[in-house]
């Protein structure tokens with residue numbers, strides 16, 4: 001690293017470290033703003049450091065329209081911030097990636113990545129070539145993953161108690177902790193509902209985004225929130241005379257309109273006789289009747305379509321005692337198909353008995369507040385579900401939803417990879433102690449950056465202690481001593497700031513989240529270390 005390149009790298013790193021921090025010193029009240037300052041070198045971690053752990057603080061985010069958002073979710077906070085520095089933008093991306101990959105650990109990953117960069121800075125300043133630092137970081141990453149795997153324990157996903165405890169510990173730090181039992185049960189029920197195993201490959205599929213939909217209905221108590229054994233849609237029947245309650249309905253799902261089919265593109269018809277005009281109208285009616293007859297033949301009770309239902313079609317359906325619901329969203333139609341066992345058909349002519357869904361136990365429409373909702377419940381083995389969230393205000397329901405999503409992600413991660421790592425900084429401390437031991441065996445100059453990873457890992461337990469007002473130096477030393485004796489399940493009690501055994505304290509996290517957090521943090525630090533200059537891509541005006 002020489003001359004301007006070294007300066008560039010130091011500038012990039014120092015820039016990132018500096019950029020994000022200044023805006024936060026204003027305290028918990030944060031305005032959406034561009035973070036362009038280059039002074040006040042500190043770390044990215046400062047941004048959301050106070051948001052880690054069970055004693056975390058909330059941030060109040062103000063948007064330019066005057067709206068507010070109260071949250072302690074790292075990803076949600078960083079999403080709201082406008083950052084100007086390109087490297088800082090990549091840091092913000094980190095927490096989004098983490099959220100998409102495993103849905104949890106978004107605060108931890110930023111704190112850890114920030115600390116990695118802070119630890120790398122002195123090496124860059126001492127003219128250690130970034131490639132050497134990167135190589136040491138990569139080596140440390142491999143060893144760290146090995147340690148995390150070694151100290152993790154298997155979990156029985158069929159054991160409700162154990163699973164509940166696990167999801168609860170991930171929710172313990174969130175705003176909903178008062179309702180954590182309810183939220184954990186909701187998350188577990190929803191994930192169990194949508195989890196499917198492919199018998200041929202043995203692969204598990206848990207697509208919560210697609211098949212477990214949260215329906216937020218302001219009003220009522222949070223305790224009234226529940227996972228339905230079926231679905232809810234914000235829809236009403238198309239005609240007031242249609243039935244609003246049907247037991248064991250036969251369900252038809254369509255994605256075609258039940259209307260007269262117009263020409264594909266613009267059509268002009270010239271008519272000279274009145275009789276021809278009447279004939280055209282008759283043809284339109286016949287076409288709609290033919291479609292309805294085809295459906296009525298199969299004697300369904302309920303027809304859902306993604307498109308429109310004409311007045312005439314409604315008339316035939318009312319006569320045949322069929323309830324129709326129109327303009328259902330594609331995603332909702334897919335979920336109804338999973339819950340009721342019906343197949344979505346896109347031409348009425350193709351409709352067969354086997355396409356009819358019969359697994360729903362009860363269809364009914366209910367008015368909640370000012371709106372009508374369609375319920376399809378008591379489904380036998382539904383493979384899709386709705387989670388109804390109630391609460392006193394929209395802001396509260398939104399925050400509850402974010403936390404519920406986190407809990408569902410935890411449950412999903414464990415369903416995929418049923419291994420747990422001790423929480424409360426125990427895993428990070430175990431990694432730190434092991435890496436410090438191994439650093440002695442690393443040859444050459446790489447030893448120092450390798451040891452820096454060990455130091456950086458301590459940031460999680462240290463922050464947990466600091467956030468609950470504990471004595472960081474004293475408690476951290478006690479914790480280090482425990483781990484040096486091979487007692488890897490010891491971590492921090494995030495409420496009291498004391499050293500406790502996680503086996504008794506009961507804070508566990510999915511192995512997948514821990515591995516992903518460390519991987520993302522170290523790899524992103526390596527990526528930023530490779531940057532030696534920032535070049536603007538603005539083209540010259542000619």
Ligand code: ADP
Nearest residue numbers: 052053054105106107108173423424492493494
């Ligand atoms: P993230 O967005 O990274 O999940 P959280 O604020 O949820 O951030 O904090 C998670 C960290 O807090 C994890 O390291 C977890 O082990 C730890 N933690 C959670 N509950 C406790 C607790 N009661 N005591 C100590 N640490 C805890």
